[in-house]
Amino acid sequence: MSQSAEAVRVTVVIPTFNRCADVRRALGVLREQAGPPLAVIVVDNSSTDDTGVMVAGEQPAWEGRLRYVRKAPQGPASARNLGLGMACTPYVLFHDSDIELASDWALRAVAQLDGDPSLGAVGGYIVYAFDPGRVNAYGGDLGWFGLAWDVDEGKPLRPGTAAADRVWINCSAMLVRRAAAVQAGAFDETFFYGFEDTDLGWRMCITGHRVRVVPELVARHNVDPSPGQAHPEIVFHYCKNRLRMLLRNTQGHRLPWALGAYLAYTLVDVLLRAPRLPKLRALAWNLAHWRATGSLRRSMQAQRATSDRQILALGEGRAFPPTRLGGQRRRGTEGGAVPARERVGADDRV
Structure with a gap:
């Protein structure tokens, strides 16, 4: 191994299910991240595609810093907890397979946690890959009786936006202090789909760890423009x-x-x-x-x-989200038509 284990301070955990092409792209982007080397754990929820074969082919280039583990399909919360438990680094980056980080994302995020011991987690702008000028999430808000939503979802990306503390961060791209996540109880593994990031963020806040979004941290989310109806x-x-x-x-x-x-x-x-x-x-x-x-x-x-x-008080103080879901899997946004994705129906959260 050309990079010493001591140099690695961040372990990236990627939960996946039948997203071989997405995982390959994510690994390529992660290898090009500025700053110290990253370790990566791909947690496979029993994919039936070539994910395992692909990761095995990528491992030599990672010089021992890329691991692959296959498990029963119990959802992303369970997969992320498995990766969290395997990580030995002080920081863990939860990274969905359909995310592309800006080239300096990890370096900037680590600087945030290094510079402020009160921070338990940090994230930033998640924008739509089909329309990078439009926001998927800039952290999350929580209504006073439990409803939750992504901040600025569907809105244009605004230059000059300030950093802000939030109740929670979308765990598609979230760097956490490992000890803080463990103290808060990690992800609830009964949450097979949805709200696992809201729940963890709330609990991190309860235990005294701040959760923050920073506009310089930008990640692209490769989702279809059409949200689709919620099953x-x-x-x-x-x-x-x-x-x-x-x-x-x-x-x-x-x-x-x-x-x-x-x-x-x-x-x-x-x-x-x-x-x-x-x-x-x-x-x-x-x-x-x-x-x-x-x-x-x-x-x-x-x-x-x-x-x-x-x-x-970190949020807007609303009971209901500013825009209803209307029976969809996520809130819609304006965007041009793009070719249908080959993996329609696949989802690394199931």
């Missing part, structure tokens, strides 16, 4: 996860009315909008798992260093 199973996971998150993380005096507001919202949502069964299944799941959630809640609240009032 009923995705709706189930969204609803299940945000209720579990609310029950686990909400500060004691806020819980009765925040939970009451959430249940009232859910009742109206079930009555007015399909699909209805997944939303009822989500309530049933949380009832069935209330003991386990209660145990996690007691542990989380015992570590509380920051009040929910302080945490929610």
